Amino acid sequence: MRALSVFVAVLLLVVPVAGTTSPAAAVSESPAVVEAPDSLALDPVGPSADGPVDPSSPQTGPSQIDESNLTFRTLSAPADADPRRGSGFRGANLGPALSFSVADAGAAVETEAVVDRIENAETSTERQRLILAALSRVERDEVSLHSRQSEAFRAHASGNLSDREFLDELVRISATAREYDRRLEAIDALAEETDGFSSPTRLDELQVALQVYEGPVRDIALSTARGDRSAVEIHVASTPNSVTMAMIVDGEYVRETFRNDRWDRGGGAISNDEAINATTVAYPETAALREPDAFGAGAVQRITIPHEYGLLRAFVSGGTEQVFVEHQRIDLDAFPDTERSSETGDGFNVTVERSYAGGPVTVTVLDEETGDPAPDVTVTKSVGDGDSRTIGTTNADGVVRTLSPAESYRITVVDEPRVVVVDDLRPIATPRPVDDE
Numbered sequence: 001m002r003a004l005s006v007f008v009a010v011l012l013l014v015v016p017v018a019g020t021t022s023p024a025a026a027v028s029e030s031p032a033v034v035e036a037p038d039s040l041a042l043d044p045v046g047p048s049a050d051g052p053v054d055p056s057s058p059q060t061g062p063s064q065i066d067e068s069n070l071t072f073r074t075l076s077a078p079a080d081a082d083p084r085r086g087s088g089f090r091g092a093n094l095g096p097a098l099s100f101s102v103a104d105a106g107a108a109v110e111t112e113a114v115v116d117r118i119e120n121a122e123t124s125t126e127r128q129r130l131i132l133a134a135l136s137r138v139e140r141d142e143v144s145l146h147s148r149q150s151e152a153f154r155a156h157a158s159g160n161l162s163d164r165e166f167l168d169e170l171v172r173i174s175a176t177a178r179e180y181d182r183r184l185e186a187i188d189a190l191a192e193e194t195d196g197f198s199s200p201t202r203l204d205e206l207q208v209a210l211q212v213y214e215g216p217v218r219d220i221a222l223s224t225a226r227g228d229r230s231a232v233e234i235h236v237a238s239t240p241n242s243v244t245m246a247m248i249v250d251g252e253y254v255r256e257t258f259r260n261d262r263w264d265r266g267g268g269a270i271s272n273d274e275a276i277n278a279t280t281v282a283y284p285e286t287a288a289l290r291e292p293d294a295f296g297a298g299a300v301q302r303i304t305i306p307h308e309y310g311l312l313r314a315f316v317s318g319g320t321e322q323v324f325v326e327h328q329r330i331d332l333d334a335f336p337d338t339e340r341s342s343e344t345g346d347g348f349n350v351t352v353e354r355s356y357a358g359g360p361v362t363v364t365v366l367d368e369e370t371g372d373p374a375p376d377v378t379v380t381k382s383v384g385d386g387d388s389r390t391i392g393t394t395n396a397d398g399v400v401r402t403l404s405p406a407e408s409y410r411i412t413v414v415d416e417p418r419v420v421v422v423d424d425l426r427p428i429a430t431p432r433p434v435d436d437e
Contacts, residue, residue: 070336072309073283073431074356075257075326076237076244083237083244084156085357085406086163090224090234107179114183118190127190128197134187135203138180142206145180145213149173150260156238163236170243171222177213184210205298212263212300212315212325215256217245233391235358235403246358248401252310253330253360260324267299267319275301275316282323282433286312309334322435332360332401339428344368346418348377350411356430357406363391365398365413373398378414381405388412 077083114134121127149170156166184207191199223229235246246255272294280287289307296302299318305311315325338353347369353362365374375396380388383405391402404427413420 069285070309071285071431072312072328072330072335072337073285073433074255074328075259075323075433075436076358076430077239077242078259078261079432079436081239081242083239083242083406084159085235085237087233087235087358087403087405088163089231090164090167090221107176107183111179111183111186115186115190118187124195124197127194131187131191131194131197132200134183135200135206138184138187139202139206141180142177142210145173145177145210146265149213149258150241153238153243153260154240156236156243157240163234166238166243167218167221167234167236167245168225170245171218171225174214174218175222177210181207181210201297205300208296208298208300208302211302212258215245215258215325215327216254216329217247217256220247220249220254221245233403237358237406244358246403248332248360248403251332253328253332253335255326255328255330255358257326258324262320262322262324263317264299264319267317269298270296270301270316270318270321272296272301274321275303278316278321278435279303279305279314279323282435283312283314284434323433332362335360335362337428337431338362341422341425343420343422345420348374348413348415348418348420350413350420350422352411352422352425354425354428355404357404357427359404359427359430361402361404361411363394363400363402363411363413365394365400374415380412380414381409382412383407383409 114130114137118127118130118134121130152161152166152169152173155161156163161169184203188199188203191197191203217234220229220232221234224232229249232247232249235244237244241260242258244255244257246253248254275296276292276294279292283305286305286307289309290305293304293306294301295304296316301316301318303312303314303316303323305313310328310330313327314323316322317324335355337359338355340351340353342349342351344350345368347367349366349368349371351364351366353364355361363379365377365379366372367374373394373396375394375398377394377398379391379394379400381391381402382388384407388410392400394400406427409425411422411425413422
């Protein structure tokens with residue numbers, strides 16, 4: 001009956017999925033979750049020797065690098081790949097929202113059943129056997145998640161899944177991984193309560209591995225599908241072995257990339273220091289802003305660098321000693337990886353700050369005569385030979401933002417009868433990690 005009640009409650013309430021949790025040994029130290037649908041919160045920052053690091057806290061003391069040369073390297077599809085790319089607005093959608101909730105409820109029911117069986121064991125020996133069996137089941141389920149995600153990569157890259165279907169599947173995988181994460185927390189607590197028994201090391205290793213299936217873009221896509229926040233444009237680029245997703249939300253550029261070709265699932269253990277070194281080599285400019293924080297176990301380490309411009313989260317694989325999952329959050333007002341194009345006419349001075357494919361593009365419209373911002377002006381974007389589509393109206397600072405296409409595009413400023421066109425715009429090169437250049 002308790003399992004049934006959980007299923008009904010989750011299905012009817014369509015409860016948003018909580019944020020990522022750290023491995024069981026550190027749950028009490030780092031319990032941060034995505035709590036408010038209208039605020040962007042990434043995965044929690046893992047605890048260091050000095051306690052949790054607050055990603056919103058700026059670095060103390062002077063920066064260790066010249067800010068004029070600042071860049072935020074970012075993981076993308078393999079350099080020799082030809083990704084399938086798409087970009088579109090994602091808003092509330094009852095169908096996917098309900099499917100996410102049913103999937104959540106199904107996994108939650110199984111968690112309740114696992115807990116019930118363990119709690120009702122008649123002997124300590126039986127209790128231990130059930131704990132180990134439940135852990136083995138999650139290990140098998142993680143393998144299934146990896147297979148599902150890999151198949152989704154291939155299906156989207158080949159054109160057999162639409163952008164929306166692909167994103168929906170990635171969100172379902174993320175939600176399921178998060179429920180498995182919760183199940184491991186419950187198993188760990190039960191293990192600690194069992195006489196003469198403690199949690200196996202592989203529980204912590206598995207919990208870190210499950211976190212690679214979660215990400216900030218997936219979290220926000222889930223919130224928009226459920227109607228918890230307004231529609232948002234999402235860039236998607238896939239190859240048979242990778243995906244990159246990006247968006248602009250709440251004044252920040254948010255991006256996540258997953259690279260199967262850089263993950264050695266059979267690789268050996270990697271230490272904190274080895275993972276920090278790999279991340280520092282790959283992202284030298286970001287690592288110079290603040291000391292990286294490592295947290296993980298076994299073959300996967302999670303590295304976090306909260307800095308004054310945002311946050312980098314990287315997962316490093318044993319075996320390859322490379323970052324295979326990257327999450328980034330960057331303040332748009334300080335975004336450095338742009339090149340400027342300008343056009344003046346019809347009373348406007350229009351500046352377009354171009355970035356790489358899937359990166360943020362900032363359009364600024366000023367009054368040509370006074371130099372003051374021009375608010376409430378419509379701005380459109382057309383890609384290649386496609387039709388122009390409105391990306392928004394300028395704010396009080398004369399600014400509107402969009403995501404960069406991978407091909408040439410045109411920005412048009414329209415305030416009838418005045419029109420200014422900035423044509424033949426092209427994305428700049430993506431600043432890749434050093435080991436992926």
